[in-house]
Amino acid sequence: MARKRAARPLSVGRPRPWATIAAFAVVGTFTAGIIGYGVYASSLADRPWTDKLAAIDGITDYVAQKPAWLTQQHKPGSLPYEVTPSVGGDHNGAWQNCSGTVYDAPIATEHATHSLEHGAVWVTYRPGLDAGQVRKLADRVQGRDYTLMSPHDQLTSNVTVQAWGYQLAVDSADDARIDTFISAARVKAGPEQGAPCSGGNTATGTTPQQGGQQ
Structure with a gap:
């Protein structure tokens, strides 16, 4: 079995x-x-920093497009500028104080242009812009060396941001491109890097002040 x-x-x-x-x-x-x-x-x-600026949508690069405009002579009195607000060119001997200074009235282009030469970023806004928007712009500038801010009577957009040879126009203070521009251009864009921003002209008004620093 x-x-x-x-x-x-x-x-x-x-x-x-x-x-x-x-x-x-x-x-x-x-x-x-x-x-x-x-x-x-x-x-x-x-x-x-130049690549960072170039990557910003809507930026105008006058260094590449119009380098002949970016002259650096010191000249007295009122001067003509190819771009409004200015992004460079001849200017007065006194710069506009740009140690994070927020001006509540327009300033002389001839002094502000000298500040750009030192490496400052100039934030401008259209008069009558909503107070909350102005406050947001001021928060980016106040107390921050090599920046300054003022209203400007001849803007075609609500806000413009200028450095030596560069400009960005935007419609709102909430636009993140403003921060990118300031971060990339502040100090570095100026052909006279290291020149001071303190000790400059502090007066408002579009008529240049005579005398001052050279």
Whole structure:
């Protein structure tokens, strides 16, 4: 009589922890994304300031387009400018104080242009702009060396931002491009980097003040 073979136990595989695997996959993807963005952000931070300005949508680069306009002679009295507000050119011997100074009235272009030469960023806004908008602009400037701000009577947009050779026009103080512009251009755009912003003219009014620093 043949002996019966003992039944072999069925092999039952352990269930795969799909939920855990999926969780790890999500975490891995998220972590890789953070690392990737960090590398990208780092590469942006390392870019030259001129590249950062060039990447701003709507910016006008007069350094590239009209370099002949960006003369640097000291001349007295009222002077003509190719761009309103000015982005460079001959100017008075006295600069406009630009140690984070917020002016509540228009200032002389001839002094402000000298400030741009020193590396200042000049924020201008249309008179009558909503007070909340003006406050947001002032918060970017007040107490921040190599910046100044004033209303300007001849703007075609609500806000413009100027550095030596560069200009950006926007409709709102909430526009993030303003911050990008200031961060990239402040100090660095001026052909006389390191020249002071303190000790300049503090008077308002569009008529240039005679005398002052050279």
